[in-house]
Amino acid sequence: MDFRLNEEQQMLQDTVARLVRGEYSFEKRLEYSETELGFSADFWKQLSELGLTAVPFAEELGGFGGSGVEVQSVMTELGRGLCLEPYLQSVVLGGGLLDHAGSDSQKEQWLSGVATGELKVAVGLQEPQSFYNLNDVATRAEKSGEGYVLNGRKAVVIGGHCADLLIVSARTAGDTRDADGLSLFAVDRNAEGLERRTYPTIDGSRGCDLFLNNVKVGTDALLGEEGKAGPIIEYQAGRAIAALCGEAVGAMEEAIRLTLDYLKTRKQFGVPIGKFQVLQHRMVDMSSELEQARSMAILAASVADNEQSDERRRTLAAAKNVIGRAGQFISEQGIQSHGGIGMTWEYNFAHYAKRLIMINHQLGDDDHHLEQFAGLLRAAV
Amino acid sequence: MNLNYTAEELAFRDEVRAFLDDKLPADIAAKVKGFRRLTKEDHQRWQKILSTQGWYATHWPTEYGGVEWTPVQKHIWDEESCRYGVPRSVPFGVNMVAPVIIRFGNEEQKQRYLPRILSGEDWWCQGYSEPGAGSDLASLKTRAVREGDHYIVNGQKTWTTLGQHANMIFCLVRTNTEVKAQEGISFLLIDMNTPGITVRPIITLDGEHEVNEVFFEDVKVPAENLVGEEDKGWTYAKYLLTYERTGLAGIGLSKAALEHLKGVASRRLKNGRPLIEDTTFSQRIAQIEIDLMAASISNLRIIAAVEGGGMPGAESSMLKVRGTEIRQSINDLARRAIGPYALPFVEEELSLDYDGEFLSDENAAPLAAQYFNNRKLSIFGGSNEIQKNIVTKMILGL
Numbered sequence: 001m002d003f004r005l006n007e008e009q010q011m012l013q014d015t016v017a018r019l020v021r022g023e024y025s026f027e028k029r030l031e032y033s034e035t036e037l038g039f040s041a042d043f044w045k046q047l048s049e050l051g052l053t054a055v056p057f058a059e060e061l062g063g064f065g066g067s068g069v070e071v072q073s074v075m076t077e078l079g080r081g082l083c084l085e086p087y088l089q090s091v092v093l094g095g096g097l098l099d100h101a102g103s104d105s106q107k108e109q110w111l112s113g114v115a116t117g118e119l120k121v122a123v124g125l126q127e128p129q130s131f132y133n134l135n136d137v138a139t140r141a142e143k144s145g146e147g148y149v150l151n152g153r154k155a156v157v158i159g160g161h162c163a164d165l166l167i168v169s170a171r172t173a174g175d176t177r178d179a180d181g182l183s184l185f186a187v188d189r190n191a192e193g194l195e196r197r198t199y200p201t202i203d204g205s206r207g208c209d210l211f212l213n214n215v216k217v218g219t220d221a222l223l224g225e226e227g228k229a230g231p232i233i234e235y236q237a238g239r240a241i242a243a244l245c246g247e248a249v250g251a252m253e254e255a256i257r258l259t260l261d262y263l264k265t266r267k268q269f270g271v272p273i274g275k276f277q278v279l280q281h282r283m284v285d286m287s288s289e290l291e292q293a294r295s296m297a298i299l300a301a302s303v304a305d306n307e308q309s310d311e312r313r314r315t316l317a318a319a320k321n322v323i324g325r326a327g328q329f330i331s332e333q334g335i336q337s338h339g340g341i342g343m344t345w346e347y348n349f350a351h352y353a354k355r356l357i358m359i360n361h362q363l364g365d366d367d368h369h370l371e372q373f374a375g376l377l378r379a380a381v
Numbered sequence: 382m383n384l385n386y387t388a389e390e391l392a393f394r395d396e397v398r399a400f401l402d403d404k405l406p407a408d409i410a411a412k413v414k415g416f417r418r419l420t421k422e423d424h425q426r427w428q429k430i431l432s433t434q435g436w437y438a439t440h441w442p443t444e445y446g447g448v449e450w451t452p453v454q455k456h457i458w459d460e461e462s463c464r465y466g467v468p469r470s471v472p473f474g475v476n477m478v479a480p481v482i483i484r485f486g487n488e489e490q491k492q493r494y495l496p497r498i499l500s501g502e503d504w505w506c507q508g509y510s511e512p513g514a515g516s517d518l519a520s521l522k523t524r525a526v527r528e529g530d531h532y533i534v535n536g537q538k539t540w541t542t543l544g545q546h547a548n549m550i551f552c553l554v555r556t557n558t559e560v561k562a563q564e565g566i567s568f569l570l571i572d573m574n575t576p577g578i579t580v581r582p583i584i585t586l587d588g589e590h591e592v593n594e595v596f597f598e599d600v601k602v603p604a605e606n607l608v609g610e611e612d613k614g615w616t617y618a619k620y621l622l623t624y625e626r627t628g629l630a631g632i633g634l635s636k637a638a639l640e641h642l643k644g645v646a647s648r649r650l651k652n653g654r655p656l657i658e659d660t661t662f663s664q665r666i667a668q669i670e671i672d673l674m675a676a677s678i679s680n681l682r683i684i685a686a687v688e689g690g691g692m693p694g695a696e697s698s699m700l701k702v703r704g705t706e707i708r709q710s711i712n713d714l715a716r717r718a719i720g721p722y723a724l725p726f727v728e729e730e731l732s733l734d735y736d737g738e739f740l741s742d743e744n745a746a747p748l749a750a751q752y753f754n755n756r757k758l759s760i761f762g763g764s765n766e767i768q769k770n771i772v773t774k775m776i777l778g779l
Contacts, residue, residue: 128741131651131720156721177653197740202587202726202749209725209740268517278766328713335756339515339764340540340592343585343757350586354753357716361723367661 003298005073012055012066013073019046020081026348029204032084037162038206039084048117053091057099057115061107068239068304072246072297079250082348082355084205086120086159092243094121096236097167101184101224110165110186122163124154124210125233129176132364134169134233136177139212141170141185147218148172150185150193158207158362161198164189166210172227179230184223191215203358204351235308238316241363242304245297248323248359252290252330255352259283259334262341262349279337286330293326310376317364317372324366327356384681386453394457401465404430408733410466414641416747417733418589419468421504421546427468428501437499438475445483445495452687456680463633471543474498474505476628478551481568481617485609494549494570508538508552508571508595509618516767518553519562519615523597525554525569527604527611532556532569534577534600540761544580544593548573557612568614570606577601585757587750588728622763623693629762630697630704632680635673638711642666645718645744656718665717669710676703695775698768705758705765716752723749 005013023043032040047053055070057063064070071092078087095114098107098121113119130136139152154160154168166187174181187194193215198208224232263274263283273279300319303312331353335342342349360366386394409423431437439455441447450458461467470476479498482490497503514521523536534554544550550571557565573580577600583592609617646657646666656662683696716723722741729735730746739746759765773779 126721128722129650129653131649131656133652136652156724158724199725199727199740201724202753203724205724207724267513268515268520270520276766278769332756336759336764339760340510340757343753343760345584345586345588350753354586357749357752358724361721365717365720367665367717371661 005069009069009073012052012070013077015050016052016074016077017080019043019050020077020083024081024083026082026351029082029084029351033200033204038200039086043083044085044117047085047087053087053117054115056091056095057111061112061115063115068242068301071239071243071304072301075243075246076250076297079247079355080254082204082251082254082351086122086163088240088243088247089123089159090114090119090121090163093123093236093240094163094165094167096239097123097184097223097232098186100236101229101232106186106220106223113164119165120159120163121165121167122157122160122207124157124160124166124168125237126155127153128155128209130155132368133177134237135179135182135230137169137171137182138176139168139170141172141183143172144216147216148185148222150187150212150215150217152212154210154212156207157210158201158205160208160210161196161206166194167223168210168212169229169233170212174227181227182229182233183226184229184232185217185221186223187212187215187217187221191217201358203354231308237363238308238312239304241316241320242297242300244359244362245293245300245319245323248327248356249290249294249297251352251356251359252293252327255330255334255349255356256283256286256290258349258352259286259337262338273337282333282337286333289326289329293323296322314373314376317369317376320364321366321369321373324360324369327359328366331356386457390453390457393454394461397458397461400434400436401461401467404434405465405467406430409468412733413466413468414637415733415743416641416751418731424468424471425501428470431470432499432501437470438479440476440480441483441495445491446499452684456684459628459633460636463637466637469634471504472628473507473542473547473551474503474549477507477621478505478549478570481551481608481621484620485568485617489605490570490608503549504543504547505549505551506541506544506547506573506593506595508541508550510540511537512539516764518618519566521553521555521566523552523554525556525567525602527556530604532602532604532607534569534571534597534602536597538595538597539583539592541580541593541595542591544573544595545582545590550595551608553614553618556614560612563615565612566614566618567611568608568617569602570608571600571602575600575602585754587754588726589750589754591754623697630676630680630700631708631758632673632677632704635704635708635711636677638708638715639666639670639673641744642711642715642718645715645748648742648744649718649720662714662718665714669707669714672703672710673707676700676707679703695771698763698771699776701762702759702765702768708758709752709755712748712752712755715748719745719748726750 054063055066059065098111125134141148141150150170168185169182171181172183193213195211196208200206264272266273296319300316303315306312335353341347409427412419438447439450443449475498482494511521525532525534550573552569552571553566554569555565556567577598579596581594582590647655649656651659683693687693722745725740727740
């Protein structure tokens with residue numbers, strides 16, 4: 001058994017780490033965050049020039065044919081730098097859905113652009129009433145002539161404000177929460193009837209709610225078979241969970257490094273506060289939460305590309321549950337260990353805390369995944 | 382044993398309710414209940430109403446214009462205030478510096494400052510913490526050197542809440558470096574408009590401007606602004622901190638926040654049903670409500686002891702820890718209740734004047750920010766670690 005990355009994987013991670021260290025200072029991140037784009041177009045370009053946006057795709061698309069492990073390595077470093085670029089949305093989730101469900105011609109049309117970074121995709125799977133249940137879809141796609149008419153609203157589409165292509169789930173059959181009857185559509189950013197309400201997010205990123213008012217699309221916008229998208233969405237959300245686990249681990253590592261530094265340098269009562277046992281033990285608890293999270297992230301990456309099974313479902317639910325709890329613990333205890341300074345905008349710790357808490361609000365929080373796991377208890381081998 | 386209010390206390394509660402029904406401005410209550418931003422003007426408007434009623438200075442003796450409510454009456458006022466959405470009085474003047482002036486100040490200081498606090502003419506802020514003196518407050522370095530009939534003050538204070546609105550600041554300053562840290566501290570009242578004072582905002586992680594840094598560069602303070610004796614400020618500071626601590630448990634605020642949470646959870650959906658009917662979520666709410674019930678009785682036990690002539694001791698430290706943990710848990714659940722909508726940060730929706738359509742619903746907008754903002758509860762007013770140290774020494778004798 002070997003938990004180490006192989007040489008190529010390590011090189012990949014080092015490449016991203018170097019790039020992030022060089023280009024993504026805390027001050028620059030705040031600047032990127034405040035632009036209308038919400039991230040650095042230049043950094044995105046550098047990611048693509050190094051082939052990083054092509055990591056998960058087949059070699060004929062110019063990709064690396066990378067697995068969940070490679071994707072997670074990239075995400076870990078992006079997480080360490082609190083990077084705002086839409087890697088998860090466009091490359092992992094958007095690219096994943098196109099790769100999984102798209103026809104050859106759709107892949108040619110869109111996926112090659114995703115791999116080169118020229119085409120940015122955002123994915124709308126949630127709705128105002130859906131909470132974290134991705135089958136809870138009220139948006140409808142009605143057959144009409146040579147295509148479909150879409151009506152509905154997709155909630156909290158991160159990166160949706162600037163995406164060139166939007167992939168949305170819509171119901172072509174069944175009732176609102178049926179697993180069957182879901183379809184995926186690729187909608188051009190300029191489609192008539194598509195409206196956005198854009199906003200910054202509390203963790204420094206940007207997104208929008210999408211309003212689809214009689215948006216007409218052709219049959220060539222349908223990804224995969226009509227009504228059969230449920231399992232594809234579930235599978236790709238699972239891959240994205242493994243990627244998010246990587247991002248969270250990178251962010252947690254940095255959050256812990258910052259806290260540890262602070263305990264060593266901040267003096268009160270004549271000694272570094274790290275001399276106080278209550279803070280030492282808290283730091284130990286934070287570190288062991290990180291180890292738990294790291295273990296589950298590794299496990300998640302190792303099953304991310306497996307064929308769907310209850311075992312894969314269980315593992316990914318468990319991983320996201322651990323990550324959610326560890327992220328919250330490290331954020332809250334890290335702020336507390338810092339005291340007031342941990343609450344300020346000017347110091348980077350708070351920004352890690354905000355991102356980690358918000359990772360728990362993406363693709364299901366720890367409660368959601370506890371329920372998923374509990375529902376599969378009897379499926380355990 | 383009798384856990385009920387007396388007939389007089391019930392009559393007092395009716396009086397409080399009648400007053401709040403009649404006089405509490407609806408727009409201010411809506412802001413408080415919806416966790417919206419309050420302006421300086423909001424605070425001042427409400428203070429005028431309270432002062433007119435004679436209910437502003439609940440901790441003061443009547444001879445200075447206070448109310449002299451019993452501990453139970455104060456508790457009733459606190460409970461009803463939270464229930465109605467009364468803004469928390471900005472405490473630095475009325476509940477912090479005033480008790481110190483009343484106890485340790487001279488007659489001139491009482492005559493000068495107390496009426497101005499009652500009328501709202503002075504807005505006070507607190508100059509305690511420094512960049513190097515947080516939990517270890519006694520290590521503060523801001524210097525005050527006596528020159529003739531003035532002190533010359535140099536140094537820096539931080540975490541000065543609402544200092545941007547203040548025209549007065551009470552400061553702990555070092556007047557003697559030759560003695561033990563606690564013995565060389567004095568308590569000075571400083572006019573914020575004195576040349577040499579600079580206020581710089583500190584923006585918190587939720588984007589709010591609530592706290593500030595205050596810099597002092599050769600600030601000339603009249604010696605008559607010294608409270609009590611030189612070098613005895615630490616005694617006054619500790620006296621003030623006991624006032625600060627009572628009420629930090631925020632039981633009434635937690636009750637109001639719990640009601641708000643239930644409202645949010647009733648309107649949010651999970652699998653087509655209100656979230657409050659969901660097993661996981663309802664049990665999480667229930668657990669907090671049970672803990673709050675216990676803390677609320679603990680609070681009453683302290684109040685009853687004080688009513689019987691006792692002093693609030695280290696029990697209030699225990700209650701501060703539990704109370705703030707409970708409130709933070711409620712904020713945590715409220716953030717969880719809005720699911721994916723915790724991410725959008727639509728600042729304009731935080732203003733009560735916002736008349737556009739809400740992205741999600743009007744209750745969702747401030748919840749994630751509030752969760753982050755209230756991480757301060759376990760840090761300020763003596764961090765929870767410091768409170769536990771007090772319990773360790775004072776109650777457990779360890």
